[in-house]
Amino acid sequence: MYNSPSPLEVQVLTRRFRLPNSHSIETYLQNDGYKAVEKALGMSQEDIINEVKASGLRGRGGAGFPTGMKWGFVPRTSPKPKYIMVNGDESEPGTCKDRLLMQYDPHQLIEGIIIAGQAVGAEQGYIYIRGEFRYLIEHMDRAIAEAYQRGFLGANIFGSGKTFHLATHSGAGAYECGEESALLESFEGKRGNPRIRPPFPAVAGAYQCPTILNNVETYCAVPSIILNGAAHFAGLGSPKNGGTRLFCLSGHVNKPGVYELPMGFNLMRMINEVGGGVRGGKKLKAVIPGGSSCPVLKADECDLAMDFDSVAAAKSMLGSGGVVVMDEDTCMVKAALRIMRFYAHESCGWCIPCREGTTWLRKLLQRFHDGMGTKSDIVLIGDLSKNMLGRTFCPLGDAAAMPTIAFVEKFRDEFEAHLDGKPCPYEKSSKLVAA
Amino acid sequence: MTFSPELEARFERFLAKYPADRKRSALIPMLIYGQDEVGSITDEFVEEIAKRVGVTPLEVREVSGFYSMLHHKPMGKYHVQVCTNISCLLTGGEELYERACHKLGLGHKQVSPDGRISLEEVECMGACSWAPAVQINYDFYHDVTPEQLDKLLDGLKAGKDPEQITEVPKVNC
Structure with missing residues (x-):
């Protein structure tokens, strides 16, 4: 299933993926496996955290928060137990990388988690894996059992x-x-349901105890940082954006797949040179650069360095690495609607602006798509979205509002083309036309 | 209520994963693994799990109602899940879902009269680079073409198990 590699890849986290039995502990041990944790066991907690800080590693789940700084917030002298939590819930539309990291190199993840445990004095970690990935839960269980057998996990590790x-x-x-x-x-x-913060998980996380909580990919970067040094990892990426990133190319590209590329890699090159260009020789219309929560970019905005700061400067987000490519035949109203249907379905209902906002936006966008939108609805969509921003406990409200604002602002002509009973210009037959 | 010895052993392992005073952490894993055997989240199942993790049945219900994979009425023996979220939408996922509706004569979360097959339009299942994607129970099918979907559904309708439909192999990853 795993796509063929691109010569432009810089394989750090994925460097063992294509070895035979890459998931086995033997393969891992023969290829630098568990050397980093042995090194870390000889380092002070402060030194491990400083190394991660210096590497420029930023959270791969989406927010891009500096990982070392996050670890530094854990009160290490607290008498409470400390926990390492791993976010393997991979569910941001457009994102499918963590499953490969768990499938092809589970021990890299386990090693990263143990190092994080050493950095803050935790004695217990948990990997939260989405229920749909049942085969990966069993796969990780087997890898964990192997690590226990070798004495890499349990009492008296190494x-x-x-x-x-x-x-x-x-x-x-x-x-x-x-x-x-x-x-x-x-x-x-x-x-x-989300919790009100502060306190942040570093101080009061699992069972209200100090907790490090990072994405799968973030932990997977740690062994390489400890083994090869922070400077090496930092040097792979762009300023303040250390290392490589697993980008998930999907949608209308010739070679969709997961590719490990340096932070700061140009988006247009990613589509054309890594992804083989837009499918069927079509023209590029738009790209969602980091999962469905990230504001869409128009084709002429895609000459862009893919790191957290450059994409933020372009008023979008690098997010979780899900690069969704849309060709000239894509209906932006339909794309916006589908994404909003998702958020309306997934809103947990805890905060009213999100629960009601996503539901009304879904209804409005559906009305547009059905050709029944009015000009004032365009204004209403913008108003609703803007009134959700910053008014919820968790980022889901923003994640629904931000892309909607971008769809409407950047593709207003397409929304207008759907007004007043006009059939969708991108659909061969409109539902409004009687058969 | 009794469970198979395998499930009992699994429940014991789940309960042992968490601190002794934090048994409630095992609740969701117990519900989803238990559902596979029980068939759905029944009243009897809720009461049994509530006892085991030390919460009230109402607290279990409060939780079970939140998660989309927990079903309160039985789905089919083969639960066909078609993703239509953005990456799948762009690559034909919506057409696959509509095709499945017509072929099975079922809508969202409906079950065939013989209880064998059910259908669900699902949100992103994390297979975006291999879209469009379909899951049957916990098995993934990637880059699914309309012809492959037909073969899968025709096979299921003819009484075959997914493993017997060798023309369309599941992906192990």
């Missing part, structure tokens, strides 16, 4: 006298649980 336990945890279908505080609630056996 003969160091230190303890670290690790287990998987199954979700049961909820996008919201990919949000850190909702994930923690879900982990504790509750509805996946």
Whole structure:
């Protein structure tokens, strides 16, 4: 299933993916496996955290928060137990990388988690995996059992006298649980509603104890950073955006797939040179650069360095690495509607602006798509979206509003083309036309 | 209520994963793995799990109602899930879903009269680079063409198990 590699890739996290039995502990051990954690066991907590800080590693789940700084917020002298939580809920539309990291190199993830545990003095970690990835839960369980057998997990890991336990945890279908505080609630056996912050998970996370919570890919970057040094990792990317990133190309490209590219790689080159260009020789219309929550970019905005700061400067987000490519025949109203249907379905209902906002936006966009929109609806969509921004406990409200604002502002002509009973210009037959 | 020895062993492993006073953490894993055997989240199942994790049945219901993979009435033996979210939409996922509706004579979350097949239009299942994607129970099918979908659904309708429909193999990853 895994796509053929691109010669432009810089393989750090994926460098073992294509080895035979890449998932086995033997393969991992023969290819630098578990050397980083042995090195980390000889380092002070401060040194591990400083190394991660210096690497420029930023959270791969979507927000891009500096990982070392996050780890530094954990009160290491707290008498409470500390936890390492792994976000493997991968559910941002457009994103399909964490499943490969777990499938092809589960021990890299386990090693990264153990190092994080050493950095803050945690003795227990949990990998929260979305329920749909049942085969991966079992796959990770087998890898964890291998690590226990070798004495890499459990009491006295690597003969160091230190303890670290690790287990998987199954979700049961909820996008919201990919949000850190909702994930923690879900982990504790509750509805996946977000928590009010502060306090942040670093101080009061799992069971109200100090917790490091990062994405799968973030932990997977840690062994390489410790083994090869922060400077090496930082040097792979662009300023303040260390390392490589697993980009998930999907939609209208010739060679969709997951590619590991340096941070700051040009988006247009990614589409044309890595992804083989737009399918069927069509023209590029738009790209969602980092999963459905990220404002859409028009084709002429895609000459862009793919790192957190450059994409933010272009008023979108690098997000979770899901690059969704749309060709000239794509109806932007339909794309906006489908994405809003998702958010309306996935809103947990905790905050009214999100619960009501996503539902009304879905209805409005549906009305447009059905050819019944009016000019004032365009204004209403903008108003509704803007009134959701910043008014919810978690980012889901913003994640629904921001792309909608971008769709309407950047493709207003397409919305206008759907006004007053006009059939969708991109559909061969409109539902309004009687058969 | 009794469970198979395998499920009992699994429940025990789940409960042992968390601190002794945090059994509730096992609730969602127990519900989803238990559902596979029980068939759906029944009243009896809710009460049994509530006892085991030390919460009220109402608290279990409050949780089970939140998660889209937990079903309160039985789905088919083969639950066909078609993704129509953005990456799948762009590559024909919506057409696949409509095709499945017509072929099976079922709508969203409906079950065939013999209880064998059910259909659901699902949100992103994390297979975007291999879109359009379909899941039957927990097995993934990637880059699904309309012809492959037909073969899968015709096979299921003819009484075959997915493993017997060798022309369309599931992907292991």
